[in-house]
Amino acid sequence: MAETSQHPRFDLGSERVGTIYAKALYGAAEAAGSLDEIVAELASLVHDVLEHPALANAVISPRISHDERIVILDKAFTGRMNPTLLTFLKVLSNHNRLYCIREIQRAFRQLVGEKRGRVDVKVTSAQPLSEQSLQSVTARLQETLGKEVEVLATVNPALIGGLVIRVGDTVIDGSVANQLENIRRQTLEAAAQQAKDALDRFTAPA
Template sequence: MMRGASADAYAAAAAVLPGTGDLGKVAQDLFGTADLLRAEPALRRVATDVSIPGEAKAELLRGVLAGKVSTEALEVVTAAVSQRWTSGRDLGDALEQLGVVAAVRSTGDDAGRLEDELFEVAQLVQANPELRDAFSDPARTRADKSGLVDSLFGGKALPATVSLVQQSLSGSHRTVGVAIAAYQRIAAEVRGQGVATVHVARPLADADRERLAASLSSTYGRAIHLNVVVDPAVIGGIRVEIGDDVIDGTVSSRLDDAGRKLAG
């Protein structure tokens, strides 16, 4: 989460992010610019130097990016570099986050599906050590890893999902899983929702899922998107995680509590 001057700078750049048009292209261009700034420390230092007038920095980025990115993406970038940033890293992080917002907006009515697909990809990566190792292997090029993403998800998931999974390979987050989780949170925020991870022993029926979502939405005062994890270790009941809040009504938890009381 950005604070201070960077939070204000992010808001200024977000204000010019388009809500329509080729938003998938805008997302890709913002991701590419974020990657460029991270890869070129000299450019990043100039772009975030508080002693240089904002318009001068904007003109520099226009010269670097003109003809290489869309007009809409360039407007976002120049708006961003014209602002004051708390740290140089924040600029690249902000452009990546705005790229995620653009990618989410590109899905239109399929934004809920995007959230579900991102969660499914995260679960797949977590459950497959070989895939996790392939994504984190420093000996493999990013192009090679991107090709692996295409082979796994291309044509099966939304283009925005594939784009975001590919961006998770950039190294801007500690792991691919952490990146995808962050992107899903942004997707929920774009839709004005919160995210709850629900652990159950068996899949929830649609009616039960709807009732749980309605109950949580009433409790937290906004719509809640459910990520359902089926885990036989739960045995029965349900465990809900929303941010730092944990609601644990599982049989396994009650058995653990009973065991601790007996041991005590």
């Protein structure tokens, strides 16, 4: 069964694009002295505006031309959005990258957190974590990493049990599914070795 969370899944290519543009946005936002404002507005755009299919289609649909989208962006956000962020959206439109806006927002938030000493950690479990379990996992991660931790909890029933923890590019797979796969692989390797040993003994010269 597919992984579920409040955020859509993303592919590696979009994630890389998101990281590149997030760094560009960070530089522009910091230069404009509006980093906190842009963090909040970009999050609102992704989690509020783009949650509505009609609005999302108007902003990121590839069937809409760049010129048409500029008109839509100006009409919707001029005077309501930080000018630096609005200009950034227009740049994304010009490069046909608005479809990566969710990945950009995620990478931007993570980058801001890292600059401020916070680490975003993705924790995936087979069942939703209770509030107590989530607090316990967060506290353990903060102790281990020595930094403030923001946990994004997601669910993937295929894990059966245990947790998969992702910190940046590092993945720690402590799931039951992974443990079972390791046991299966070790068992097959042992059986193959035993068969080879038996064959070697059978074919060895007397």
